[in-house]
Amino acid sequence: MSKVFDYAEVGKHNTADSCWVVLYGKVYDVTDFIAEHPGGSKVILQLAGTDATEEYDPIHPPGILEESLKPEQHLGTVDPDTLPSTEKSPAEMGAAEDDGPVDLDSILNIDEIEEVATKNISKKAWAYYYSAGDDLTSKKLNNTVYRQILLRPRVFVDCTRCDTSTSFIGNKVKLPIYVSPAAMARLAHPDGEWGIAQACEQYGAMQVISQNASMTPEQIVADAKGGQVFGWQLYVQNERAKSEAMLARMKKLPAIKFICLTLDAPVPGKREDDERSKNVGANLPVRAAVQEDASVSKTSTDAKTPSPPKNMGVGQSLFWGTAADLTWKTTLPWLAQHTDLPIVLKGIQTHEDAYLASLHAPQVKAIILSNHGGRALDTAPPAVHTLLEIRKYCPEVFDRIEVWVDGGIKRGTDVVKALCLGAKGVGIGRAALFGLGAGGKEGVARVLEILKAETETCMRLLGVERVDQLGLHHINTRAVERDVYDGPAALERPSLTSRLMAKL
Numbered sequence: 182m183s184k185v186f187d188y189a190e191v192g193k194h195n196t197a198d199s200c201w202v203v204l205y206g207k208v209y210d211v212t213d214f215i216a217e218h219p220g221g222s223k224v225i226l227q228l229a230g231t232d233a234t235e236e237y238d239p240i241h242p243p244g245i246l247e248e249s250l251k252p253e254q255h256l257g258t259v260d261p262d263t264l265p266s267t268e269k270s271p272a273e274m275g276a277a278e279d280d281g282p283v284d285l286d287s288i289l290n291i292d293e294i295e296e297v298a299t300k301n302i303s304k305k306a307w308a309y310y311y312s313a314g315d316d317l318t319s320k321k322l323n324n325t326v327y328r329q330i331l332l333r334p335r336v337f338v339d340c341t342r343c344d345t346s347t348s349f350i351g352n353k354v355k356l357p358i359y360v361s362p363a364a365m366a367r368l369a370h371p372d373g374e375w376g377i378a379q380a381c382e383q384y385g386a387m388q389v390i391s392q393n394a395s396m397t398p399e400q401i402v403a404d405a406k407g408g409q410v411f412g413w414q415l416y417v418q419n420e421r422a423k424s425e426a427m428l429a430r431m432k433k434l435p436a437i438k439f440i441c442l443t444l445d446a447p448v449p450g451k452r453e454d455d456e457r458s459k460n461v462g463a464n465l466p467v468r469a470a471v472q473e474d475a476s477v478s479k480t481s482t483d484a485k486t487p488s489p490p491k492n493m494g495v496g497q498s499l500f501w502g503t504a505a506d507l508t509w510k511t512t513l514p515w516l517a518q519h520t521d522l523p524i525v526l527k528g529i530q531t532h533e534d535a536y537l538a539s540l541h542a543p544q545v546k547a548i549i550l551s552n553h554g555g556r557a558l559d560t561a562p563p564a565v566h567t568l569l570e571i572r573k574y575c576p577e578v579f580d581r582i583e584v585w586v587d588g589g590i591k592r593g594t595d596v597v598k599a600l601c602l603g604a605k606g607v608g609i610g611r612a613a614l615f616g617l618g619a620g621g622k623e624g625v626a627r628v629l630e631i632l633k634a635e636t637e638t639c640m641r642l643l644g645v646e647r648v649d650q651l652g653l654h655h656i657n658t659r660a661v662e663r664d665v666y667d668g669p670a671a672l673e674r675p676s677l678t679s680r681l682m683a684k685l
Contacts, residue, residue: 184257188232188264195230201256203232203264204246208256214249232264239306239367242396285620285627291591291612294628298369298618306368308457310614313555315451320555323563323589330565330598331657338644343637346385347648349606350523350546350583352410352438355385357648358596358632360625361551361587361608362414362441362527364393369618374401376622377613382409384629389441389608392416392427402436412525414441417504417512428519439546440520442512445528446557447505513541525585527551530561532570532578536672539581547583547605554588554610564588566665568602569658574670579603593635597643600651602658 186208194201200212202225215225228236283297299307313320347357360377367373374394378401381388389412390401402411413431418424431437516524527549529535538548550564562570564586571578578584586599587608599607609628616628640648643655 185260186257188259191259192230195226197226200225200229202228202230203259204234204237206234206258206261208259209246209250210254210256211250213254232259239371240365240395242394242400244397244400283619285623288619288627288631290631291615291628294612294619294624294631295615297620298615298624302369302618306365306618309365309368310611310618312453313559314557315453315559317555318560319552319558319563320589323552323555324591324595325589326563326565326661327589327592327595327598329658329660331660332594332598332639332643333655333657334642335644335655340641340644340646342646343640344647345633345636345640347606349387349410349585350439350525352387353408354387354410354606356629356633356636357600357606358590358629358636359387359389359585359606359608360613361549361554361610362389362391362443363610363614364391365395366391366614366617367395369614370621370624372617372621375403376617377625378402378405378409378411379622380613380616380625380629382406383626384633386629387412387606389414390437392443398430398434398437402434405436409436410438411436412439412441413437414443414527416443417507419504421504421515425519428516431520431522437522439523439525440516441525441527441549442516443527443553444507445530445551445553447503447507509537509541513544517544523547525549528553530567531666532567532574533671535567535571535578535584536575539575539578542581545582547585549608550584550586550604551588551608562666564599564604565602565661568599568604569662569665572603573665575672590632593632593637594639596632596636597639597651598656600648601653601656 188203191201191203191208194210197215198212199210200215201208201210203209211225288294288297299311302310345357346353346355348354349359360381363377366377370376372379374388374390374396378388380386382405387410390398392414393416394401398413402409405411411434413427413434415424415427428440431440513524523546524544525547526538526545528551529538529548530550530552535548535550538545550567552558552561552563555561568584568586571584583605584603585606585608586604587610590596590599590607590609590612596607609632612628612632613625616625618624620627640646640651643651645651645655
């Protein structure tokens with residue numbers, strides 16, 4: 182029979198020698214786990230002797246606790262009558278009643294989605310989602326650059342039909358819009374990444390699952406319908422065994438169609454809004470898909486990661502352990518040894534790297550032009566600039582591999598402009614997270630509904646029926662071209678002789 186503890190008794194076990202916590206009404210002895218915790222001992226000790234559920238739940242996948250702890254470490258349950266009161270004051274209750282749930286149909290654009298979510302989610306969640314590098318210059322330019330591109334509508338064209346369907350590396354989808362890998366979705370709503378998947382299924386959109394998701398890949402794709410398309414993001418770890426184990430795990434999930442290797446953040450950027458939110462919750466580094474995989478030894482001999490600093494924002498903690506030594510020469514061959522899934526390279530920011538990626542086809546099937554949502558190197562170029570660079574210096578890239586973009590997409594007109602420039606599709610990250618914050622999976626569905634409707638309206642007003650008909654003749658980019666890189670190409674194109682020799 183499970184023992185029932187008084188909460189005051191749990192509170193006495195608040196040291197490194199005897200550390201208990203309450204999670205979901207159960208009492209656990211985590212003393213032996215302190216030394217193994219990815220975020221260091223301080224994180225757990227700050228929660229020692231307390232009910233840690235509120236801090237733990239949003240950023241840990243369901244079931245991971247049972248995998249990580251031994252059965253004997255579950256000591257019993259806590260008497261709910263002895264827990265501290267969590268009742269809200271009359272003033273707080275009144276404010277909540279006055280606000281009430283928002284009618285999602287009354288939300289007309291992505292900015293309004295963000296406004297509603299900001300009121301609903303915690304300050305910690307908002308700081309993590311909203312934050313970007315340094316002065317937020319790249320984050321802002323990601324969006325405002327689309328305003329600088331003008332559209333060129335054609336008239337006297339039958340615009341009764343509009344087909345937004347397309348494909349990503351051979352996988353058919355109904356929208357040229359996909360959800361970028363967005364971490365820690367359960368900070369916004371318990372539906373988390375599973376909720377995003379449900380919304381994507383409803384609108385036929387693709388989802389790239391974040392390695393730092395707050396749910397396991399299996400939980401996210403559990404209810405996926407036939408034909409639903411997922412990719413899985415890879416941050417290669419210093420402890421390569423962890424990444425290799427996850428690649429093997431992906432082979433068992435038929436819904437995962439490709440591996441998205443992220444390259445634009447080998448180290449975390451300085452995200453000041455996130456760092457200001459430092460607290461116990463922000464110091465809980467979680468890699469649901471890697472660091473907390475119980476099947477991987479926590480004493481791997483290839484570890485190169487030092488102990489984490491005492492205080493980190495959510496973003497910094499999630500990056501802890503990410504390898505910064507990736508190269509064209511070593512990483513792609515290593516990937517070929519551990520997965521036969523197509524590779525998508527995320528984080529290309531120059532035409533030179535786009536060209537190099539195209540030379541690695543067919544292993545590399547696509548690239549994503551991205552500056553990590555402005556969250557890594559501030560003043561790095563927006564995807565629009567890189568699209569124009571590729572068109573100027575090495576347009577053959579578009580023939581060799583697919584080019585996707587993300588960052589700053591807030592309108593259907595943004596989607597259409599990117600497609601006109603040669604992008605196969607566009608990714609949204611923050612919009613999906615704020616959609617969760619505004620209304621769970623229904624909020625994400627509303628985000629996709631808005632963007633789909635705006636994209637269709639834009640296409641019709643341009644006189645275009647299908648996305649593959651969109652092209653440079655539908656836009657005017659002169660105002661943007663002034664700021665696009667105009668230095669030397671720095672490309673080493675193989676000669677005709679060397680190409681012929683390579684085929685022999």
